[in-house]
Amino acid sequence: MTTQTLTFAAARSRAHGPTAALWHAVEVHRAPADLDGACELTVCGTLARVSTEEHWPVRGADVCPACATGR
Template identity: 85%
Template sequence: MTTTTTTFVAARSRAHGPTAALWHAVEVHRTVADLDGACELTVCGSLARVSTERAWPATGTDVCPACTTQAR
């Protein structure tokens, strides 16, 4: 029997047009060691590149408000 832990990790989106690059939450169902920095679907539905160097919840002014609300 294997156990799976639900973890939130931080991911950075790219700036696109008038939209600034933001930190998002990604819900992962595997170990953080298995993440390779690829793009993942975020909690709010955008695509963002996972960062194993930054923890969630991310702090600062450039954090997605939808992810902050949903990833509690």
Template identity: 75%
Template structure:
């Protein structure tokens, strides 16, 4: 009998900076470290943007300003 294990991926929300005419967006960051080590740190998001992790914001974010690419890559169904 073979056992199959499934890994659970944890994502955190991260806020990017606004650039030119674009708004700051919420992105997803895959978390591989303890929360205290990533809170407030700049991390590479799923879409390749650098953004500051904000553990007080849930992912997926309920904000309208959410990165569509991160949403898709994180497997989140848009509301």
């Protein structure tokens, strides 16, 4: 029997026009060591590149409100 631990990783979206890049939360269903910095689907439904250097929750004003409250 295996036990699955739910982990949240931090991911950075791209800036689009006047919209700033935001930090998002990504539900990770595998070992954090298996993350390779690829784009993942975030809690709010956008695609963002996972950052292995940052940990969720990220502090700052540039955090996605939906990801901050939706996890």
